[in-house]
Amino acid sequence: MLKKTHLSAAIAAVSLVLTTFGAQAEGDTLSSVKSKGFLQCGVSTGLPGFSNPDAEGNWQGLDVDVCRAVAAAVLGDATKVKYTPLTAKERFTALQSGEIDVLSRNTTWTLTRDASLGLNFAGVNYYDGQGFMVSKELGVSSAKELDGAAVCIQSGTTTELNLADYFRENGMEYTPIVFDTSDQTVKGFEAGRCDVLTSDQSQLYALRIKLADPGSAMVLPEVISKEPLGPVVRQGDDAWFNIVKWSLNAMLNAEELGLTSANVDEMAKGTNPNIRRLVGLEGPKEALGLEPTWAYNIVKQVGSYAESFERNVGTGSPLAIDRGINALWNQGGFMYAPPIR
């Protein structure tokens, strides 16, 4: 894993160096995906609920569903995805170098990443914030009591930066224990190398179920940052950027219109013009350069955002996370997709 980190960074660097002038630098991802016949999607190395292989080795999760939605839209088949597991450190170079077509791996949208890495964020599929997990034995009930603590974090994340900010702002000291993968981070926490594990709060719930004894740890109430997580593409390929953006929007619009994978065929027979446009019976059929049924395929094969949420991180999953701020805008949350018309 270690070798891979540097290898992929080095490969990215080399590929940037060697790609010939003007050639295919930010080529046309859509036609390359179509001709390959599958989508290469960057995911995490294993984060339950977001991107995690199940017992049979099939990738599952909220972030994985974005990959599947894009494959359904572009190739008409949500199963035509190949996954590249990436640590936080590897992810951007993998995307920049063209190793993957889209990165869907609990990645926070920040100014630096958007502006100087040559990348574009295609929306937000989960609004998160950073939190702390401690062992119950520690007897701490607030992050303000963590002065002097040793903190396990994953390298190359916004988490590392927020942590430093938070402790400095509150005049507290800490010892950062930095690991490459979430598995190592969890192991470090379990072995007592650190008092606290910090990460995006949703991920804390996900990592907690990876502990040998999940009951022994608790998540503190404080949320110390904004972590809007979303899929990322290379800058300079607007057609592809639009496809990823609207694949996510289609899932959100489907939820708003009450569509699910089970009822979409039935509902399509109705007269609601919004639904008719979404399933491709009317309206801007070829706008994205895809089949008119692109959004129908997403809903049919992957489901609406609500379905994906419940199945992966919501009450239908071991994480049991509330919709909270991730509810639709008309249900008290932030999720708001522009209309399909």
Add this chain to the structure above:
Amino acid sequence: MSSLPPGSNSGLSLRKLWFDPNVRSLVFQLIAVLAVVGFFYYIINNALFNLEQRGITTGFAFLDNSAGFGIIQSLIEYDESYSFGRTFFVGLLNTILISALGVFFATILGFIVGVARLSDNWLVAKIATFYIEIFRNIPLLLQIFFWYFAVLRTLPSPKQSLQIGEAAFLNVRGLYLPKTILEAGSGIVVFAFFACLIATVFIFFWSKRRQMLTGKQFPTFLFNAALMITVPGIVFLLAGSPVHLEYPELKGFNFKGGLTVIPELAALLIALTVYTASFIAEIVRSGIVAVNKGQSEASISLGLSKTQTLKLVVIPQAMRVIIPPLTSQYLNLTKNSSLATAIGYPDLVSVFMGTTLNQTGQAIEVIAMTMGVYLTISISTSIVMNIYNRKMSLVER
């Protein structure tokens, strides 16, 4: 020239020039240099073009931006408000620290094991062989994980630390030792310490030369030890004990104060030492075996003890064989220290090529700087060892 027939024109002399081996080699070298320069020019231009096309920021301006992340161990002052440029030096010093410590301990252990392997004592020789075969053949990364995850992780929590009095504590978070705090007026003590240190070096060489010339021996070790203890000690007392120890104390979750050896450093150091020592041991053994047997037989028959024979006759000659491969072991150790990132020891690769690269996204700049460092370390180690090697071979008669 004048002897040439009038018909000989410049064409002929050009041809002659072309077949002149000196000119030819010059031309070829010129072409080679041009090709290399052109190649790099092309590559660099190409990279810049591609980066710009993709909207990726280039240049070294990022080194001035504040880093914003913490680092667990730093030999220079550092906190998250320092710049990315500073993280380069923090990482670099941590790499140098682990390499220097590793080279030091691996050399000692390697020599002991190498000599032990040739011991007449069956058990000692077998243990040494066993050691070499085991540690040389297990991948280093595995050994690092072994020490870090299997051994050091079994240590108790801070509250149940193993302790020596109230001074030293050992737990899963590291080894906590008292630290010397220098107060006002301590300068003279430090000065006395270093003065004695320099004196011991002189005494060492002086006694060696005297022994060479006159055969008279001098108890160098005892004398130097006494010197190092008494003189700074007396100065210390006379100056009114201006140095005191700061003891680590359990405050809140962790120990504060004192000196901390983090388990990441310990695990990496043990693994690098043990692994590299097994190679050094073989090098030492082959060096010793390469010394003609007659040499030690002669030395024994002259009445030198076994230890003396080894120290004065065999090892000095073996050094000539030992040094070149030893150099490459030192270089290997330095490069292997970059496996640090697997367990989170904050070396150059982990801090700079890991976190800094990721937070700034400037892969090419960061990788180039990192490669530059390893190249520099390698080349300077080679140079130093070459100089030493040359000095050693002059001893040959």
